[in-house]
Amino acid sequence: MPTLAGIYRYAIKSSAAEALASAHVQLEGLRHDRRFMVVKPDGSFVTARRYPVLQTVTARFDGARLTVLHDDHVALAEACADFDYQSFATRVWADDFSAWTTTQRLDAWFSRVLGEPVHLLWLGEQSPRYRDKIDTRVSFADGYPLLLTSEASLADLNARTDGTHVMAQFRPNLVVADTAAFAEDTWQRIRIGPVTFRVDAPCARCVMITVDPARGQRRSDGEPMQTLLRYRKGDDNQVYFGQNLVAENEGAISTGDTVEILA
Known part of the structure; x- marks a missing residue:
């Protein structure tokens, strides 16, 4: 059963991530x-x-x-x-x-x-x-209230590249563990703790993922975008990694919570 491995908040759009043990999910x-x-x-x-x-x-x-x-x-x-x-x-x-x-x-x-x-x-x-x-x-986020990624998807990416990439490059709110790589692409509706989420759309990625979050500088090799272009490009030529979520109700969630796949 998938579990919630990480919760991340960004008080200011584009600022560094704040790791949380628990958080209150609002509709925004x-x-x-x-x-x-x-x-x-x-x-x-x-x-x-x-x-x-x-x-x-x-x-x-x-x-x-x-x-x-x-x-x-x-x-x-x-x-x-x-x-x-x-x-x-x-x-x-x-x-x-x-x-x-x-x-x-x-x-x-x-x-x-x-x-x-x-x-x-x-x-x-x-x-x-x-x-x-x-x-x-919605907050000042690009377009959706929440973004979900998985540890397995990042591991799959790192297995295909020479360097090692970190989850912070993808700026998720929720990170799940104990799944197959990109299993989240097949989800339509999930529940974490008391909160249900609509898995609304895959997240199209941009140059932001090439920024080294520790140094605040773009990588000179254009990775991981170059690798993702080889196997995560859609018919619209966008590169996809992670899923955008919309909460259907409010409530508290914590790391370690089970991620129940409803549809």
Whole structure:
């Protein structure tokens, strides 16, 4: 029986992963997952695709205070009570919506990390971004509330490449163990603890998977994209690894939970 081997949260879109022993699943995704996003002054979103250094930022958010850390910059902690709360127009891909400004200190901190002027936005307690395609609210995530991968699929990839790749390159929320490689591609509906999930669509991968998360730099050999192109390319020429999930109810999940395949 498959089990839940890992739970990962990203307080800020494109920041380093936070490993959790347990988490509360909401319809918008894991609680406090990708509730913040770095944007340019015009509101366009900033990610590690173009700014891989973001993956070396550690962010922790408890619902009341955001703390950000980086090896080359002094740590900063800011309370939500001190946010500016000015409505700021932004966009994630084709979705236009507004989020809240945070503080000038956070803006300045991220501007130093990235080397250009940026702002840090917060979604608030409830995301204003509603996606008709999946009939639910979504955080600052690319398109779905949650992403699932498996240890067996990563092992299969590593068996086909000269180097060793880590799960952090694929930025999942949930990692399952005790499956065959890419078994998750056949799942339609699963249950973890008290929460049921719709396995909605395979995840098309981009240049993000070529970023070394420890160094915040892209790999010069273009891996693992080059290897995945040989055996994980769909008819649409997209490379797929992992599955996008939509939660059907809310509840707490923990590592070690059984992953029940409902369909």
